[in-house]
Amino acid sequence: MGTPIIFLEEKGIRTQIPLEFRFINxxxxxxxxxxxxxxxxxxxxxxxxxxxxxKYYEINRKYYYKYNETLGVNAQAAIQKND
Numbered sequence: 001m002g003t004p005i006i007f008l009e010e011k012g013i014r015t016q017i018p019l020e021f022r023f024i025n026x027x028x029x030x031x032x033x034x035x036x037x038x039x040x041x042x043x044x045x046x047x048x049x050x051x052x053x054x055k056y057y058e059i060n061r062k063y064y065y066k067y068n069e070t071l072g073v074n075a076q077a078a079i080q081k082n083d
Contacts, residue, residue, distance in 0.1 A: 026070075027070075027071060027074065030067060030070045030071055031071060031074060031078050033067075034063055034066075034067045034071065034075060034078050034079070035078055035081075035082055037063060038059065038060070038063050038078075038079065038082045039082065041059050041063075042056070042059055042082075045059070060079050060083075063075075063079065064076060064079055
């Protein structure tokens with residue numbers, strides 16, 4: 001028959017994705033969310049003058065535990081790249 005296909009509609013764009021790539025797609029979306037949330041929080045702390053090394057560590061730790069279940073080891077890799 002062929003590979004089963006699911007349709008992903010995000011931000012008004014409809015894409016065909018084979019079913020076995022759903023995990024990869026979810027991981028990519030979670031990684032992008034992690035990156036954006038980290039950048040947002042660090043940027044706001046920086047402009048408020050609150051970004052110390054302790055605050056930096058606290059933000060990284062907070063998002064590591066939030067995304068560790070979804071991304072596993074990749075959560076730490078994304079956080080290190082964001083530094």
